[in-house]
Amino acid sequence: MQHRRPPRRSRLLSRAVGTAGALAVVLGAGIAPASAATKAPGAPATGFSPDEDVPWAPTKDEAPLQHKSVHPATTHGRTEADSVQLNLPAPTGRYPVGTVSLHLVDTSRTDPYVSGNTPRELMVSVWYPAAATSGHAQAPWMPPVSGASFLASRGLSPEQVSLPETAGHVLAPVDTKLGKLPVLLYSTGLHSDRAMGTALVEDLASRGYIVITVDHTHDANEVEFPGGRLETDAMPSNAHSSHTVAVRAADIHFVINQLARIAKGGDPDVDHTKLPAGLAGAVDMSRIGMFGWSLGGAAVPPSMQLDSRIAAGADLDGQFFGPATRENLNRPVMLFSSGTHNRNDDSSWRTFWSHLTGYRLDIQLKGSAHLSFSDNETMVPQEAGLLGLSQSDLQQQFGTIDPNRAINVQRVYLAAFFDQQLRDKHSTLLDGPNKRYPEINFVR
Numbered sequence: 001m002q003h004r005r006p007p008r009r010s011r012l013l014s015r016a017v018g019t020a021g022a023l024a025v026v027l028g029a030g031i032a033p034a035s036a037a038t039k040a041p042g043a044p045a046t047g048f049s050p051d052e053d054v055p056w057a058p059t060k061d062e063a064p065l066q067h068k069s070v071h072p073a074t075t076h077g078r079t080e081a082d083s084v085q086l087n088l089p090a091p092t093g094r095y096p097v098g099t100v101s102l103h104l105v106d107t108s109r110t111d112p113y114v115s116g117n118t119p120r121e122l123m124v125s126v127w128y129p130a131a132a133t134s135g136h137a138q139a140p141w142m143p144p145v146s147g148a149s150f151l152a153s154r155g156l157s158p159e160q161v162s163l164p165e166t167a168g169h170v171l172a173p174v175d176t177k178l179g180k181l182p183v184l185l186y187s188t189g190l191h192s193d194r195a196m197g198t199a200l201v202e203d204l205a206s207r208g209y210i211v212i213t214v215d216h217t218h219d220a221n222e223v224e225f226p227g228g229r230l231e232t233d234a235m236p237s238n239a240h241s242s243h244t245v246a247v248r249a250a251d252i253h254f255v256i257n258q259l260a261r262i263a264k265g266g267d268p269d270v271d272h273t274k275l276p277a278g279l280a281g282a283v284d285m286s287r288i289g290m291f292g293w294s295l296g297g298a299a300v301p302p303s304m305q306l307d308s309r310i311a312a313g314a315d316l317d318g319q320f321f322g323p324a325t326r327e328n329l330n331r332p333v334m335l336f337s338s339g340t341h342n343r344n345d346d347s348s349w350r351t352f353w354s355h356l357t358g359y360r361l362d363i364q365l366k367g368s369a370h371l372s373f374s375d376n377e378t379m380v381p382q383e384a385g386l387l388g389l390s391q392s393d394l395q396q397q398f399g400t401i402d403p404n405r406a407i408n409v410q411r412v413y414l415a416a417f418f419d420q421q422l423r424d425k426h427s428t429l430l431d432g433p434n435k436r437y438p439e440i441n442f443v444r
Contacts (some may be wrong), residue, residue: 086163086379087409088199093206098130099139100166100276102269106254112247113218113234123215123223127205130172139168142195146224161383167202174278182287184423186213187296191221191233196374203411216248226271242322249302287422293373294318301325312421316373320348330423332359338368339399342443362443367401379404409439
């Protein structure tokens with residue numbers, strides 16, 4: 001089913017929480033399909049438009065904000081005293097974190113979102129437990145050019161808001177004493193950037209995982225390549241989500257192939273970027289998982305169907321699209337939903353659930369909203385004054401759960417799931433309700 005782009009008002013309001021929140025705003029606004037036309041073969045997707053006849057459409061957690069303060073004009077003329085330094089919660093694992101960004105080119109595919117025979121080009125970041133961090137600078141949350149573009153989409157400037165530094169230290173050596181490490185891949189929300197999962201990603205790295213975050217070029221709002229070249233969203237307006245998740249699945253498959261090259265001592269970076277010392281020997285190709293938020297979560301099933309090396313997957317509040325969820329899958333999957341979303345009101349989740357023949361888990365984070373599964377959860381409240389967002393506005397978009405608590409609970413349950421599936425460490429947290437985490441509801 002093909003749908004129209006959201007109206008200008010909804011697009012404008014979404015800037016307050018970043019364009020990855022546009023899906024939430026549109027669904028909350030109850031946008032109806034423009035037509036029921038048959039999907040054109042090979043048409044790409046916006047992700048605003050589910051290919052299901054009756055999309056999940058929450059009416060509370062994701063209602064559109066009723067204010068006008070997110071327009072760039074509202075921040076014009078603010079002084080330096082109004083500037084805000086954003087921060088992310090520190091990782092909770094025992095290991096310091098290292099990171100490196102890689103420029104990858106898939107010459108076997110052309111980019112589906114631009115004309116010509118341009119090969120598919122990606123930027124990824126690798127996060128891992130580091131042996132030592134002295135002398136290695138902390139990586140910025142986003143590089144400067146893409147960071148400025150990101151802020152501009154919110155009507156802000158680098159003079160008003162300083163984006164966070166991450167806990168990742170650039171090119172710090174890998175902690176080789178840990179031996180081979182399980183690998184996780186992260187796919188972010190529609191038109192979002194790979195940085196938007198940093199609070200979860202760097203925490204998993206601090207617990208002993210190698211985590212690779214993927215920017216899906218021309219789907220993401222901005223991707224900065226070496227030399228400051230910026231590639232922006234190039235999706236057509238009449239696109240289909242089922243195709244977008246298929247493109248993302250192909251991206252993930254390609255990245256796993258490049259990971260295999262690293263494990264064999266190669267360097268897949270087309271600019272020959274130096275790899276962290278010890279990385280090749282740390283990659284365990286036999287223990288690979290994937291998780292994603294929103295449309296990134298929707299990309300988990302097609303990625304697992306395409307690549308059997310993905311041994312376990314977790315979806316963070318993403319509605320599903322396309323045929324992959326109607327095929328049996330005998331590998332562990334965790335569905336992790338926001339406060340008003342689960343398989344009881346999402347037919348795509350019910351369908352997928354019925355085709356899971358291995359370990360499966362459906363949990364819900366009470367008091368949260370769709371955007372709670374991104375770095376927006378902790379960042380937007382810090383800049384709420386500049387954006388003109390009231391506490392009521394924040395609760396409309398992020399629910400009532402405390403931001404730091406929301407991030408902490410997500411970290412704990414993601415780690416418990418992947419520890420159990422990739423490290424054979426059974427966690428009682430996954431068996432049922434736990435008094436330490438009353439926010440978690442087990443959907444039966």
